[in-house]
Amino acid sequence: MAGQGQQVRMTMVDTSVTSDDERKRGTREIARSVYLVALLAMSAGLFEVARLIHTDKFTLSQIFTTLALVSVLCAYVFASWKGWIAKSASTVASVFFCVNICLNLYFFNALFLSDWPQVVIANMNWMTALMIVPFLTINRPQARFLAAVLCLSTLAQFAAYFIIHDIGPFDPFFGSEVIPFFISLGAAYVLLDGFAMFREAAIKFHARSDALQETANLMAKAAADAERAKTEAEKSIALRETFLATMSHELRTPLNAIIGFSDAMKSGVLEKRGVDHYRVYAEDIHQSGEHVLSLINQLLEYSRVRSGTYDLTTSTVSLQDVTEQVIRMSGHAADKRGVRLLRDWQVQQATMVVGDRHALVQIGLNLVMNAIKFSPAGEAVTVRIQEGRNGEAVLSVIDKGPGIPPDRMDDVKQPFVRAGDASLASETGTGLGLAIVSNLTEKMGARFDLASTRGEGTCAAIILPLDATRRGDAGTEDSTPEDRPEDRPKDSCRSAAS
Structure with missing residues (x-):
């Protein structure tokens, strides 16, 4: 005042x-x-x-x-x-x-x-x-x-x-x-x-x-600013409460599993059941630890992006190479979920883009992991590279999950907001994935678009601007017929590519 x-x-x-x-x-x-x-x-x-x-x-x-x-x-x-x-x-x-x-x-x-x-x-x-x-x-x-x-x-x-x-x-x-x-x-x-x-x-x-x-x-302007600041403060308080409620569940569950399994192993109650039970418990402990680590990494990543300490290193990278790395990193999660990862390269040469490789990997990984998380078992997640109408490079991740309600399309880009159906038991996480994607694409001068139909699936696309895109002479080969089966989604993410 x-x-x-x-x-x-x-x-x-x-x-x-x-x-x-x-x-x-x-x-x-x-x-x-x-x-x-x-x-x-x-x-x-x-x-x-x-x-x-x-x-x-x-x-x-x-x-x-x-x-x-x-x-x-x-x-x-x-x-x-x-x-x-x-x-x-x-x-x-x-x-x-x-x-x-x-x-x-x-x-x-x-x-x-x-x-x-x-x-x-x-x-x-x-x-x-x-x-x-x-x-x-x-x-x-x-x-x-x-x-x-x-x-x-x-x-x-x-x-x-x-x-x-x-x-x-x-x-x-x-x-x-x-x-x-x-x-x-x-x-x-x-x-x-x-x-x-x-x-x-x-x-x-x-x-x-x-x-x-x-x-x-x-x-009057000061009153409007104060009202806006009050709204932002209330929103921050609501986000903090959501964060505490989310983290209390997401961290407590795997930590309780780690403590329970390790207590059982320490007490010796599994000695009569043999080594196989030890192996199962050890695997559960390992998975719980990985889950906690992924939550912490996502929180730290979002904190770096929001605080402005996320330094981008611009270089020329192949979008196909970045996508292959993302597919390799998320392959295990897709196998566990029973979801297929499909490649769909709709370009004849390697698509060279100017950007930060680590940020591109982080963006792709968040989109693919989010699509895997909300895809039913037996369905496919398609990772597509194509050229937009104005010559941009478009990286799309398409799933056949429950979709996003139209009234929540903007909300899902906010932190601690989950995009999927709350009734799905598999829906876990911080709700920071799309928020990280939105902030990183903005920092790189790119665009992040979402297109979704309730009950049919979601298409998330990253569009790199024309002045930051060029086509290379060599790179990853075009996808093989095995990479593009007939049952993959045919329609492109039209709202993102146009």
Whole structure:
């Protein structure tokens, strides 16, 4: 839970950073609009200069000063646009300050150098448009400061002009134009300040809302993960109980037989019955010991596979050679069970595959032993090698046992799950065989498929991918007619080969 809490805190920080990034990105977009407005303003200034030149109202020095200011402002806006001077909010503030200076110099030139106040009055509306910019783009304190500087500097120039020319507040011209304009400008300042306060509150609200939504999503995900972990834990507990129940029976039975037979031999009760009885008891002890050893080996093998300590050594091996070794190793068990092992090589040459030989032997042995265990006496288990439709190598083990119910096809690949009919007395073991096969094939990049019909048998197939398969020039000879009697299964494991 501490880890989940830390993750929630980190998500809230990340969300805050994301919201801040989005705000900065929006500021940059508005800044581009500001640059365009500044360019339009400079275009208007240039047009005004051209008009004044045409009417001979400006001196050459005044025209040069105005053009120089416009050129400097153009260069500054272009440099800010390219990111050569500053970025984001600081760029907007600096551009605004520069435009403010340019506008005030323009007003100063018109009021005190040219004595042409009508030009100033005609261009005062630019102040309102300019004052809107900082309140839309930068933080509220900076916007208030810059807008106040713009208003007060312009107001100071008009006040100085009124004093110098002894103009009263009720002058017909200025009283009807300048004073109402500055009153409306003050009202706009107050409204824009309120809008900026609302904008910052909205940004904070959305940031908190996004953070809460992200936190809620994370908590929902954590709850789902906890539920999934709970399910996995319950499943692990059930598997452990199944394992203990299975092992308590599978180990106790042969160990009790070993102890009972050895006690009988040690006590001497068999001396009167002769050597043959000793031999029978010794054989039973040997078989019980082999059974216990096979259980332990299977448990250790599965533990190695699941823990990741099962190291695969890739090499080129003959699938026929591997299968022959598996048949030899399982021949004794098949004879005891009364089951025939049949070879069915449906290829003309040795099938060379790239994989781990020990893992392939382990896979084949588990499949064949499992098929033998669930095959009735007198039936046959067919080991088939064939080529799939896409060129894969397919190793199939086909039996005529009781089959697997359709609703258990996925379960039998899980550990400690038995595939056969529980009523069969011969069904013993750990239930790990198919789980080992499934894990080993996955590690080798192969596929493990099952096809079964209830009451007719099961086909288990290992499919090696095309890029790990090639055909050899020599190898095990094709199976003889004795290896493939007429009563062997004719149909291939279609679901595996397709």
